[in-house]
Amino acid sequence: MQSTAHTLDRQNISDQVANAIREMIVDGALPAGSRINEVHLARDLGVSRTPLREAIAGLVRESTLVAVPRVGAFVKPLSLEEFDQISIREILDPEALRLSGLPSHEQIDRLERLNARMRAARDPDTVIALDDEWHLLLVENCPNKVLLGLIQDFMRRTRRYELALMRERQQVEVATDTHAEIIDALRRADLKTAAKILKRNLQTGREPIRRWLIERE
Numbered sequence: 083m084q085s086t087a088h089t090l091d092r093q094n095i096s097d098q099v100a101n102a103i104r105e106m107i108v109d110g111a112l113p114a115g116s117r118i119n120e121v122h123l124a125r126d127l128g129v130s131r132t133p134l135r136e137a138i139a140g141l142v143r144e145s146t147l148v149a150v151p152r153v154g155a156f157v158k159p160l161s162l163e164e165f166d167q168i169s170i171r172e173i174l175d176p177e178a179l180r181l182s183g184l185p186s187h188e189q190i191d192r193l194e195r196l197n198a199r200m201r202a203a204r205d206p207d208t209v210i211a212l213d214d215e216w217h218l219l220l221v222e223n224c225p226n227k228v229l230l231g232l233i234q235d236f237m238r239r240t241r242r243y244e245l246a247l248m249r250e251r252q253q254v255e256v257a258t259d260t261h262a263e264i265i266d267a268l269r270r271a272d273l274k275t276a277a278k279i280l281k282r283n284l285q286t287g288r289e290p291i292r293r294w295l296i297e298r299e
Contacts, residue, residue, distance in 0.1 A: 206248035
């Protein structure tokens with residue numbers, strides 16, 4: 083029987099491998115439409131085939147890769163259709179915030195510090211990582227763990243779109259002003275207004291990516 087510790091260790095490796103593959107896709111090292119060569123990829127990443135296959139299976143589930151029976155997995159191209167289908171966080175996040183209730187003063191202070199770090203950041207990877215961290219901190223008190231899981235899933239699925247846009251355009255767009263509005267509403271104990279601004283924040287962040295995808299297609 084496999085130990086729990088060993089299972090957790092292997093899962094952690096699989097997550098790291100999945101993140102590495104996402105980065106290779108965004109960087110162009112694994113171009114859209116290309117077939118995943120498990121032998122070469124395992125060698126390049128320095129891992130065995132087992133965690134690699136688990137990572138590939140996870141990336142297929144989140145639609146970053148497409149599996150073709152008896153052929154293999156392929157990198158799924160970026161598309162406006164897919165992006166529109168996965169852009170539902172403007173519905174999920176405000177509901178999670180509503181269920182979370184008003185955050186503590188300490189949590190609001192942490193949101194403010196994170197937002198300041200975002201404002202100072204210039205690297206696209208850092209900006210997106212901090213933005214994801216900020217949004218997860220905002221709703222961390224949500225009692226509905228399934229909802230939180232959905233938010234994290236769609237966060238991962240949209241990340242390659244965000245990174246691809248920022249790296250191609252060589253500019254980093256941040257939503258720190260809107261974040262500051264949300265923080266201000268929370269300090270006033272106005273949860274309803276904070277949720278409304280959060281929805282606008284997510285809608286506004288979606289539009290530059292949609293325009294870019296339309297231009298590409």
